[in-house]
Amino acid sequence: MDNKFDNFxxxxxxxxxxxxxxxxxREAQEEIWEWIDEAEMLDDENAPDIDIIDEARRIMxxxxxxxxxxxxxxxxRTPE
Numbered sequence: 580m581d582n583k584f585d586n587f588x589x590x591x592x593x594x595x596x597x598x599x600x601x602x603x604x605r606e607a608q609e610e611i612w613e614w615i616d617e618a619e620m621l622d623d624e625n626a627p628d629i630d631i632i633d634e635a636r637r638i639m640x641x642x643x644x645x646x647x648x649x650x651x652x653x654x655x656r657t658p659e
């Protein structure tokens with residue numbers, strides 16, 4: 580039986596962040612966060628390789644950075 584956590588969702592591997600809307604970025608971030616959260620809750624036997632989880636975190640970090648960059652030039656808003 581294949582486990583959905585064997586691989587990170589393919590559609591999230593090749594995101595073009597600069598072409599995505601703010602809503603698409605937020606939704607992708609939420610989807611990745613959910614995947615990471617569920618993957619980390621699995622026991623070691625069923626969990627994906629740590630390298631896959633680390634790559635998911637890297638992609639999520641890239642999304643967060645893109646979202647921060649887009650809002651950094653707005654008055655009254657801070658990256659936090």
